[in-house]
């Protein structure tokens with residue numbers, strides 16, 4: 001199977017134009033991403049800021065680069081000049097730092113807030129109360145160089161699709177609830193980044209607007 005075939009097959013399976021496909025190219029070399037680009041993809045996701053910054057320099061300018069992994073505050077500067085969307089914002093300190101670098105670069109940086117929906121112990125992501133605290137914090141409205149576009153979540157690593165569905169539904173319900181709240185001008189709750197190679201079908205059924213797909217496009221990762 002070539003990458004082009006994978007992409008065509010995957011897009012035929014999807015047939016959901018309102019859900020965006022983020023091609024997760026982490027660990028893959030530039031020429032592999034170029035292959036996917038030549039096959040028509042323009043949205044790529046990486047989980048390491050340094051790797052993302054290096055790849056961005058050697059690939060075409062019309063690519064939308066998404067940062068999908070945990071982001072350390074001291075790495076924000078590497079991607080702030082060009083990043084299209086940061087998926088995994090998991091603290092107000094990180095948001096403050098992103099805002100600072102948005103200001104420096106004279107651009108608005110789009111962010112999603114990561115919510116911890118899995119049953120597994122996870123280091124990253126807000127729980128529901130923390131998320132609502134952040135949304136209601138008056139400091140949020142002072143961040144003029146960010147825009148919060150929605151929520152991101154990762155389901156439990158399991159083959160139990162019922163469990164995964166419940167977790168995605170929880171995220172969807174949370175988004176719907178926040179939409180009804182009195183939100184500051186830099187919050188526009190519309191995107192739901194959920195679904196990976198093993199659970200994207202369920203994620204789409206539960207209202208995902210962005211699936212993050214690595215393995216199904218690029219094959220297994222070996223590092």
Ligand SMILES: *Cc1c(COP(=O)(O)O)cnc(C)c1O
Nearest residue numbers: 024047068196197212213214215
């Ligand atoms: C690696 C990764 C993906 C893609 O995983 P696949 O199972 O290969 O599709 C999606 N989201 C995040 C946050 C990742 O780190």
